[in-house]
Amino acid sequence: MKEIAQINPIENNAHPSKAELFDLEKMAEDGMITDSIYNTIKENPFCIEMIKEIAEFDEITFKHSFGVARYVELISKKIGLDKRTAEDLILAALLHDLGKSDEDISKVVKKNGPLDSREKEIMRRHPEIAFRRLEGRANDVVRKIVVAHHEDNYRTGSVKSQPENLELPLRIFFISDDFDALISERQYKEGLPIDEVEEILRKKFKRDDDQRFIDILVDDFKNKIQ
Ligand SMILES: [Fe+2]
Ligand SMILES: [Fe+2]
Numbered sequence: 425m426k427e428i429a430q431i432n433p434i435e436n437n438a439h440p441s442k443a444e445l446f447d448l449e450k451m452a453e454d455g456m457i458t459d460s461i462y463n464t465i466k467e468n469p470f471c472i473e474m475i476k477e478i479a480e481f482d483e484i485t486f487k488h489s490f491g492v493a494r495y496v497e498l499i500s501k502k503i504g505l506d507k508r509t510a511e512d513l514i515l516a517a518l519l520h521d522l523g524k525s526d527e528d529i530s531k532v533v534k535k536n537g538p539l540d541s542r543e544k545e546i547m548r549r550h551p552e553i554a555f556r557r558l559e560g561r562a563n564d565v566v567r568k569i570v571v572a573h574h575e576d577n578y579r580t581g582s583v584k585s586q587p588e589n590l591e592l593p594l595r596i597f598f599i600s601d602d603f604d605a606l607i608s609e610r611q612y613k614e615g616l617p618i619d620e621v622e623e624i625l626r627k628k629f630k631r632d633d634d635q636r637f638i639d640i641l642v643d644d645f646k647n648k649i650q
Pocket of ligand 2: 488492521601
């Protein structure tokens with residue numbers, strides 16, 4: 425297994441391919457995931473079927489989940505976040521978009537082209553669906569990060585169960601989630617250049633802590649391509 429510093433998302437190492445559809449041991453052997461991600465999955469065996477479900481449902485969401493897991497882990501390590509919260513963040517990253525495999529939502533996810541207002545409304549339900557499915561399985565911190573993982577939901581208070589004392593992990597999550605979404609290639613778009621990604625994130629996330637998290641992800645990316 426590789427240390428996190430050796431794993432390069434640009435070369436797609438952090439993103440397993442669909443052909444391997446979540447063979448955890450092979451991913452670990454091939455150095456596609458870090459020890460922390462591997463251990464978090466091992467310690468939470470319930471998540472294995474859920475990750476498989478995501479992989480079967482949509483390759484992009486599958487890759488994105490592992491990308492976000494890697495970024496939350498990286499920030500957590502750099503800022504010395506306690507191990508427990510760091511693991512909760514990894515688990516939340518792996519499962520945050522589980523709700524997208526819901527029948528109605530998956531149709532919207534797979535649609536090519538812009539969403540109308542009804543489709544956007546359907547899409548907005550995915551965090552709560554995952555939150556409910558994780559009941560009795562994941563702990564409260566993981567579930568609350570999952571339910572609040574879209575910043576708009578969080579800010580507008582549409583999330584029923586408001587996260588308490590989760591400001592810091594949530595900020596780490598929002599930035600990691602957006603970073604992976606912006607930098608990665610999708611069916612419908614190229615990944616954006618790093619400078620553009622940085623600009624978008626700095627405009628959106630303005631607190632002092634946020635700047636540090638953005639620095640960590642941008643520096644890591646630039647170091648990898650040097
Ligand atoms: Fe999401
Ligand atoms: Fe996401």
